[in-house]
Amino acid sequence: MSQAAPRAPAAPAGPAPLAGSLEAGAALADFIWFRTGGPAEWLARPRDRADLAGFLGALPADMPVMAVGVGSNLIVRDGGVPGVVIRLPKSFATVTVEPGLRLRAGAAAMGITVASAARDAGIAGLEFLRGIPGTIGGAVRMNGGAYGRDMADLLIEATVVTRAGAIETWPAARLGYSYRHSALPEGAVVVEALLQGGAGTVAAIAAEMDRIAAEREASQPLRARTGGSTFKNPPGAKAWALIDAAGCRGLRRGDAQVSEKHCNFLLNLGGASSADIEALGEEVRGRVLAHAGVTLEWEIQRIGRAAAPEGETR
Missing domain, CATH: 3.30.43.10 (Uridine Diphospho-n-acetylenolpyruvylglucosamine Reductase, domain 2)
Structure with a gap:
């Protein structure tokens, strides 16, 4: 009696259906x-x-x-x-003005879009969002900030879809904000934020946004392949100054480079891998620790897994 062929293993289950x-x-x-x-x-x-x-x-x-x-x-x-x-x-990028000098912004709205809507409505205090080149959802999650302000100064509440699939409204206090950090759990997705501003004139708000734009243009490598500020500022210090003092300005690893314009920015000059960029960042951390005794913390989020060594499969 012939033996039945072994059954092939079942394919792993994929995600659930999505209307999008x-x-x-x-x-x-x-x-x-x-x-x-x-x-x-x-x-x-x-x-x-x-x-x-x-x-x-x-x-x-x-x-x-x-x-x-x-x-x-x-x-x-x-x-x-x-x-x-x-x-x-x-569809998650709408921005609406509400009574009481408030703005409701979808999580996919860019910082500059929200700042511009606030300007047009005469709502002050959101100008710094002009200097954040990401989405409001990301800014809510990491307490994004620039030019002396951050999301903790603005946020009234955030609408969140939890990992379990519940739609919840979280008051700002529940996010437990600290410097570039929130208590939002892994897998939860911010979908909307309600922000509070103050009274201002369109002209004054526009002037401040123009000042921020000019300062960014003068000091940051905006037209390069970069990831923004790489390391958090340690208490009482500036990350870029520590990196510069440790001799890292212009430091390279392959096509990954520490920006000569702003030392807290890493660049992909064209052919860098993510491994090159991350390794360069770790080299910078090591040099700063050796020079100043300060351990820099990554501000850039690093996700995923390293590539398998050549010849290996995962």
Whole structure:
């Protein structure tokens, strides 16, 4: 009697259906500012918050989930990102003015868009968002800031879709803000923020936004493949000054370079890998520690897994 052939193992279960779009093996380097890194196992673009909530709630509990905006402060490692990457489409980018000098902004709205809407409505205090080249969702998650202000100064509440698929409104205090950090749990996705400003004139607000734009242009490598501020400022110090004093200005590893214009920016000169960029950052950290006794903390978020060594498969 012949023995039955062994049954092939079942294919791993993929994510739940989505009314928006769901793409397997999607390239992230197409929009990440460094233009490096491996693909997402799954890239999801939900149609609306209800679509996102249903999708997350139906996912296997052990499947990793993270949201990515425009990738302006992100290193995606060369081996790619396991699980699901959520990228909110333009339907999440609306900005509306509300009574009481408030703005309601979708998480996919860019900082400059929100700052401009506030200016046009005569709402002051949001000008610094002109200097944040990312989305409001990312700024809410990491307490993004610049020019002496951050999201903790503005946020009234955030609408969040939890990893379990619940749509919740969190008051600002629940986010537990500290410097470039929030208590938002892994897998939760910010979909909207309610922001509080103050009274101002359109002319004064516009002048401050122009000042911020000019200062950024003069001091930062805005036209390079970069990821924004690389390291957090240690208490009582500036990361760029520590990096400069440690002799790292212009330091290179392959096509990854410490910016000569602003030492707290890393650059991809064209052919760098994410591994090159991250290794250069670690070399900078080591040199600053040796020179000044200060351990710099990464501000750029590093996600995914390293590429397998040549000849190996995962």
